[in-house]
Amino acid sequence: MSSQSNGVSLPKPDQVYSGPLAFDVRELPERLPAIEAKRPPRGAPNVLIMLLDDVGFGASSTFGGPIHTPTAERLAGSGLRYSRFHTTSLCSPTRAALLSGRNHHAVGMGHITETATPAPGYRSTRPNSATPLAEILRQNGYNTAQFGKCHEVPVWESGPTGPFDHWPVNSGFERFFGFIGGETNQFTPALVDGTSTVEPPDDPDYHLMTDLADRTIAYVREQQSLTPDKPFFAYLAPGATHTPHHVPRAWIHKYKGQFDDGWDALRERSIARQRELGVVAADCELTRRPDGIAAWADVPAEWRPILSRQMEVYAAFLEYADTECGRVLDALEELGVLDDTLVLYIIGDNGASAEGGLNGAYMITTASNGGGEYETPQFWQEHLSEVGGPRAYNHYSVAWAHALCAPYQWTKQVASHYGGTRNGTIVHWPARIRASGEVRTQWHHVIDVAPTILELAGIAEPDTVNGVTQVPMQGVSFAYSFDDADADERHHTQYFELMGNRGIYHRGWTAVTKHRTPWDVVSRPHPFDADVWELYDTTSDWSQARDLSAEQPAKLAELQQLFLIEAVRHNVLPLDDRAAERMNPEIAGRPTLVTGDRLRLYPGMKRLGENVAINVKNRSYSVTAEVEVETDGSASGALVAQGGRTGGWALLVTDGGRLAYHYNYCGLRRATIESSAPIAAGRHQLRAEFGYDGGGIGRGGSVTLFVDGSAVGEGRVERTHPLYFSFDEGLDVGLDSGMPVFEGYAAPRGRFGGGSILWAQIDLGGDDHNHLVPPEAHLQAALIHQ
Template sequence: MTKRVREYRPGSAFPGVIGRTVDESTPAWPAPLRAKQGAPDVIVIVLDDTGFGHLGCYGSPIRTPNLDRLAAEGLLYTNMHTTALCSPTRSCILTGRNHHSNNMAGITEISTGYPGYTGVIPFENGFLPEMLLRHGYATFAIGKWHLTPAEQTSAAGPYDRWPLGRGFERFYGFLGGDTHQYYPELVYDNHQVDPPKTPEEGYTLNEDLADTAIRFIADTVQVAPDRPFFLYYCTGAMHAPHHVPEEWSDRYRGAFDDGWEAYREQVFRRQVDLGIVPEGTEMAAHDPDVPRWEDLPAEERRLYARMMEVFAGFLEQTDHHIGRIIDYLETIGRLENAIIMVISDNGASAEGGPTGSVNENKFFNYVPESLEENLAALDDLGGPKYFNHYPWGWTWAGDTPFRRWKRETYRGGISDPFIVHWPAGIRTSGEIRRHYAHAIDILPTLLEALGIEPPASIRGVAQSPIEGTSFAGTFDNAGAPERRTTQYYEMIGHRSIYHDGWKAVCPWPGPSFTEGGAFGQPISAETLRDLDARGWELYNLREDWAESRNVAADHPEVLQELITLWYIEAGKYSVLPLDGRGVERFAEPRPQITPDRKRYVYFPGTQGVPENTAVRVLNRSHVIAAITDIPPGGAEGVLLCHGGNTGGYTLFVQENRLHYIHNYVGSRVFHLVSGEEVPEGRVVLSYQFEKNGEPEIKKGKGAPGTARLYFNEQMVAEMDLPLTTPILFGLGGSLTCGRSGGSPITPAYTPPFPFTGTLHRVVVDVSGERIEDHEAEIRLALARQ
């Protein structure tokens, strides 16, 4: 007969009996942490760069049957708001605090040294999984993270702000802002891994993430079926690169040939018919930055239509794999009592520029897109060769019926799709909710639905107040009072505030780039005074739902009250100082986990060293020296590389020749090859770049210089580099040693292309010393081996 296990609450007195021997004693066990019986599973799905007018259930012609199903069986919200950018919104979702309270004013890569801007989320702002762990939940994060300071995402850590350091028990995804959908840079828990398949074998990230989510769920429920789980599922879609096999994109052949104005009209009519947009709403006017479709040359229309076909196929494929998770939950009987929330982190993205892009990295390096290059890429869009993104016209269309887009605090940037599905807990279905809400309200809503109080402390750290407000009362009551009456917004200098049906907006650099100038302009004190005097707009959202009529001149007293209120909120939540700079913030000096140095040493097998922690060779003289033993018959493979097909450099041996390639943002390739074969035996294979001019950053040009290759002290090749990459090799580009990782920097080889000789180490010297010192370094290296 099975003996009953006696349990007691950990920390309380032992209730058993302790005698001299076991037969005189009675055991008792500290009770394991168990969830409340019947506790629902929680799934938060975060789409990336998906506009208000992109999902089928929000009026789009793009097919999203699985998300539509969630809306039809649950609730569709029309007044959910985000921060206008990804990392800040994600921090709001997981903490219930405003993004500046989380020190997440922008993405981590543009952090600055001010409270509210450091990119370091304080531990007193606890994460939802940290709270749910205390109540017996299993916790999984899948997909995009982008909440760890960029300088802390290497294998050197620290790991306390990685997913497993903030309450998730398991993680599979990528740490940065985006990644290649065919060659992703994947992290499993706390270590980097390669994708399980190649693109040639049919790999796509969407399928991989869904497979892993299903596996994580299965691992838990088959062993502990009574244990609820929290799944934080963040697709790389619909962020660039818009990558999807042709079988998906070709389903939309010809669907967008009528252009972006036609798309907006079609979606707007359907939104009104569905009741998503109130009757009498006036759609926002044609954006000044977007050309009229009918005025474009035929070849441009063909290119832009194909870019949207790829986007649409990508979204349908994303929906399909989300549907696989939903179907699995239904199969195992977990769908009924699962709270599923679906949200986008911001509005549609304008990072493709006015003509679209085949390489997002050009945007970050001030390199203008070439229409000719983009047209040449047309037949390969969606495949692994390019890092493509559609043009502004489709961005504007994706945010129907609003104006503007991601990074701006008009409704196009901050009003996002939001769906709640919970059959066991919500008595109604297929209804619309119009209550004003913000991403910070999601956490307190979930806690209320689960019957959980916010903890006073987590791991001994006293917790800050939750700044969000629960909207759980709207689940069963369309007439529930609106609890959020005020919300401030700020993103890269673009400001707005909502209060009781009114909204004031101070756009920066202006209402459009045509009217105000290029994105990323710094804000001086004089400029700010002028903006506060003349730059604010006012909208009555109860009468003008789409922000189409500026009524500032009619209600100056309301506008002044809202401007004052914005500054009050800014003081409360550490919003100041305003910083309108864009790309320049990528190069802002930041604390590193080790002091800055002039000499970096990498060993074979090193992979995934991210941009912010890798040696920075841009715009400076430098030497890359690989200490090798070449066997009889020669060797081949990568010695050191950094980047991917969006740009980077690689030093490698092929066909017994030493090669160096600098891929300039995917547009030009500078290829230097040794004039003679690599000798056998101990040899230092090196590359030297000697800077001979200054960079022109705003023109997209890094420093020019002379490039040379060496076998030991012998120079074997030389060429001039008229320009180099100016700012960065890409948000997803990492450094590897002894092999290639991610997408190929050059088609000259296929990753991973490991080095087949003996590679002892690679030394990168960025001291700027001239060639004489390089030769001394070589002699020293040879003497030590």
């Protein structure tokens, strides 16, 4: 891997003037040296990284898949396709590795931030001995900006009070616009500008993908207008194509009927195109479909149009996202800087997502909260036209995910096999790369991106930053391969690990073991010692189709030993597949933002995420608001709301001025309890008491409404969320941001009017049943939404 012997320290010390002085500046014997603006070496390129989310190797047409990706094809036509480029199989780890040039465990991101533990490889806090690429470029004179998904902020630091040490604006990016968590609604996203929460416009045609492209374009135009002599580093990481699969309706029609023959036929067509394009070996085998995924021929007839529609929506989402990325390239071309910009287009931060279940999900919240029984074929048929739109929060079937990782085994989360880790990547830089339209087959990994960019910019990797000795980057620049298709590869050894799924690549060989299956939420993983290892010679077996472990046990043992060496070197050990311990902050050993049984809130609080808010699930609680009502019955709107269209609850005042409590179960079942009369003018305490039934998790409860201590209404909620409401909506006071929990507000987003809210408070009861939540379910919920 890369070595460090350059002696460079950042920041570079300010030079103190030591020349002659005079009392009067006019009497200086010589002119003072001019202040010089910081600039990188001459010829350093602009850099644009575009990283898509949850896209399998076999999805895009550029790598033989069924989905038209015109932007990727355009770049590949005058650039290079890297067909053996790898990620970590999961979101946060890949992003941390990309931006640091180090392995994900080495920078504390062995898993997602929601599962952090004190173990060095799993803390989710990047050490200050691993300064990220953006900061190195910034301190060497680059302008830097990030747009889109982050998901590298430790979960206890993700609230509006910070600390912001690990946010993009303190990780080298001068600007950030996007979202902090693992996913967000594409129509009403949970947006952050710098460190401040902002709401998307009230525009029925709004879509986050277009917004991110617009913002990237505006940034580059501004940068080139004011500092054209200064290169930029722009990082565009949209939420596309992570769930929810949201896309403007017009795009979906383009794929109507194209997947009616199912996933098996799709895989066969894909590998034929992949061989023809040369992105797999000519003799590459199509790996078999895993047990548990039905053959298309065995799918009941009533499910086939539903499953086809799921895939049509996803395909439209990917093409739409790719096309929006193309607008960014168009802007660079209009500015005359495209040829001078190093573009890296990484089509996926991991393999395709198998987190939607075997039948897919209309509301992905059902995957962990129950309620899937409501999504019957009849339900799907009645709501099929809404899939992909704002009323759904949809995800396709496991089988489509597997098909879109063709020709490889498995999917996202499976770090052991290439279905989880191989992502097609394109490099484009006509001013420097002579070759065009060619395929490169040298083996590389996402940790190689940062060293490549530094080499091409002529910037030395620093030994120390802010006085802290740096851990050398562990990636290898792949610039050597630009103009030499036959160059010997330089990334010889690479480990993989995620939740016990692990493997090792070494000079053409891979030894791998799958410890857990992403869509199996019932079975507990067996002991690590019981894992079965496989061995593949990928110089002759491109897709890991022929297991040689029985034939070459000595080679397998050699690679297993090498995995252990690399695991110790990069903080992988101790292996950790725990569920309950990692999802409980107190047991796991990480901080929490809110503690205790009471949370006092004030007007202006919005989008307080579930991970940093008080937990009202599986227990009794009360929510109280002190309000001033202007005139009899004049008040209306949300008092306190948590969650959104995918599920949640709200204490509100109806359009008729009545106090109400609304519960939304997974967007599929709703209950509203109202007071018997409107609220009179004056100051009042309004309260809802939710009495949990008990006897397990996700049960119902009784609701009683109070005005100034007097009961004014009561009713029932038959079923509640046991695990979560939303991973992108939040807790609001005085409004219901995003896609609202309650659909009947008079004002947009349920903004409270006709009075004022003085404060609101949530108090928890003593009947906490959260310990009854299966630990595997906690972990699965977190994994689905990263």
